[in-house]
Amino acid sequence: MSEKLLEAVNISKSFFSNKVLDDINFNIGYGEVLGLVGENGAGKSTLVKILTGVHNPDNGYIMIEGSKVNIKNIGIAKNQGINIGFQELSLTNNLSVAENIFIGKIPSNHIGFVKTKQLYDMADDLIKKFKVGIQAKDKVEKLSIGNKQIVEILKSISSNPKLLILDEPTSSLEELEVENLFKLILELKKNNYSIIYISHNLDEIFRITDRILVLRDGKNIGIFNREEIDKKGLINKIINKEIKEFFASEDKKAKSLEVLLDVNNLSDHENFKNVSFQLNKGEILGFAGLVGSGKVEVCKTIFGLSKKYSGDIFLKGKKIFFKSPVVARRKKISFISEDRKVSGLFLRDSVSNNMISEILKAVSVANFLSNFKVSVIAKKFIDLLKIKIAKTTQNVMFLSGGNQQKIMVSKCLASKPEMIIAVDPTRGIDIGSKADIHEILKEQAKKGVGIILISSELDEVIHMSDRILIFVNGEIIENINSEDFDSQKISLAINKGKDEKENSK
Amino acid sequence: MNIRNTRHDSQLFEKNNLLKNRIISGISGFNELPLLIVNIVIIVALIFLSPNFLNPQNLIAVLMGASFDSIVAIGMTLLLISGGFDLSVGSIVGFGGVMAGKMLVLGQSVPVSIIIGLLSGAFIGFLNGFIVTKIKVNPLITTLAMMQIVRGIIYIITKALGIPLLPDNFSIIAQKQFYGIQTPVFVMIVLVVLAEVFYRKSIFFKQFYFIGGNEESARLSGIKVDKLKWLTYIISGTLASLAGILMASRMGGAQSAAGTGMELRVITACVIGGCSLSGGQGTIFGSFLGVLLMALIVNAFNLLGVSVYWQQTATGLILLSAVLVDVLRRRKMQ
Ligand SMILES: Nc1ncnc2c1ncn2[C@@H]1O[C@H](COP(=O)(O)OP(=O)(O)OP(=O)(O)O)[C@@H](O)[C@H]1O
């Protein structure tokens, strides 16, 4: 038996004339966690898609346990024990955890009835083995995104793969959920599973991986043992130039005290109640709280996505009923939604069409689209956000995840908003561009735009915000000014509601 | 001086580049080319296979057949682009003709009768749109039911006899010829050209592509999704009744079975022409070529003496293969 589980040899791949992977060699051992890092569009997802048979390489081959394997399609990859935990969850919401894990191979007796006890026992075994805190009988729809992710991974594990691939599994997870995921990964490692772990969060990479493979423009820049490189060194490998210190604090400017948005006693009688706050012009207001704390729902209500609310919303002193996004857009509020695929982009449309979808009037002459104006806008944002595309008529569907996210941000900025509601604006975006987007949002604030910011990374909220509101169980329990930011205290406050709930059980 | 020159050069260069890009993207974006070629191939084949094909009478008949379908296809294309669907257009064709005819018989003037015919088509579309966007019933079910209801009403109004023998001053409208070509063909040309230009470039119609591409994203972009979707049904209904009125005028009478089966033929034509059943895609030019293809195929069957039953089977087969191509095209993209 070979000592390496998998070896990739001279892998190259082009889409049309665009060379995405250029002569990649690497291997992965048993029980090893291999980190895969690189800028948006570097080729990470494409590389793992080749391992899972989604794409076929133009050149090169793959060895599994010492023998050459032609992974022509997803079925062959599965048979060879390569499994990918999909970013888009593939769970069935109204079934139980156990049914989801074993879907397609549910134990049954000879007349086809489900052996319920055996099913739940099998699920319990897995749950115990990997020490995850969920119940086999729970309905999946009741789980948090983090726990759904864990069920998704157990589902992949249930077919006993040798190699598990996780492509940005934490991009939508809260800190606590990330911890749970990491525990699961460590358990998997102990059980000799091999894992490829893709992430833009280098702290995660350093915590969880053994070796780190760096891709840049489709080339293998090197594979490093975790001990032999530090964060700064790794960043240099990834982007090949010095960049500004991340999350460097800067002197806060004097704020204007002109109130932009004034929310009074807002309730939707379901997710949140008695929410009151003000957002000033030029202020970045962070909303912190767990999933289900009501922070996102408040934003959606302000944007007109939930008609049934009580309480008053004033914009620049005028009371407005936000009955639909049409009203919000007319009032120059822009929304960067948390899920770019479901509610953000037009995947089958071109890059430029996506960018102009909110500003049709501004790129037209006498109500007809002006190719020239469209191309000016497209060029502007492609340069500003360093979006990596072949041409502006390219379908957004074929862009890398991070570049899709950048299109979402462009779309928002292009509309010249006076207020921005940003939910995870940097989800899936590489470290270099993340700093750029932070810079851009701050510039917007300097120009007087009011920003509400939500992020699954608490650090991002703390770094960006002038003030943070803490949401617990649908209510604002604290209002903290930037002088008093303390990530531990905030983190404690956020989790307060949860602890109380658990104690009262 | 020097600086100025270089700037001028670079501007010129950019302009040239832009022009080049536009031409390249114009050609590569010309998805209708294969369909155009198929049409031409069939025409050439028919010229060889049937001596009657080039007969002016025959060519005019083909164009006439295509004209009614094209007018309906303009509405259907918009529906498909925005992710909708309308099976009731065939019945509305009959309804528009019958309503206009009824008014004429009741002694109304020609313009008033035509307007009432158009309004009744718009009204059916209004109902379709209301049920789909407000009550949120699936468009397939809604318009399937509407197709039955409207056809039933036609039979009730006309006691299943239609309205034969309409006054001459109405019939003359569609029977009048310029250079041997009748009015409906001109109406078709004008509407198709207008729709092509507007669908492709106007920002108002661009919104329908966004709605069909991703309704949720469109809503968040501040597009009035429900109102616009509702409007597509009204437009489709109005155009269908226009086709029906022209048809009645052409025939000199409104038949109660007019437009039967048209919905499937038109949907097939649109899908062949590049409309996707999952929305977000389609052009008028493509749909028009699809209509023309269907008309040529029907004509080929007639000229070659293939039975009517085969024609129906063929239409079904073509629809199925067009949908198949659509599905495969999308699967390949993923
Ligand atoms: N199916 C496809 N057709 C055409 N181009 C593609 C396709 N899939 C990926 N690409 C291109 O390949 C390049 C690499 O994409 P990939 O998704 O591998 O990047 P990535 O490293 O995963 O980036 P991210 O961090 O943003 O997820 C991108 O420029 C992308 O546009």
Ligand SMILES: [Mg+2]
């Ligand atoms: Mg990726």
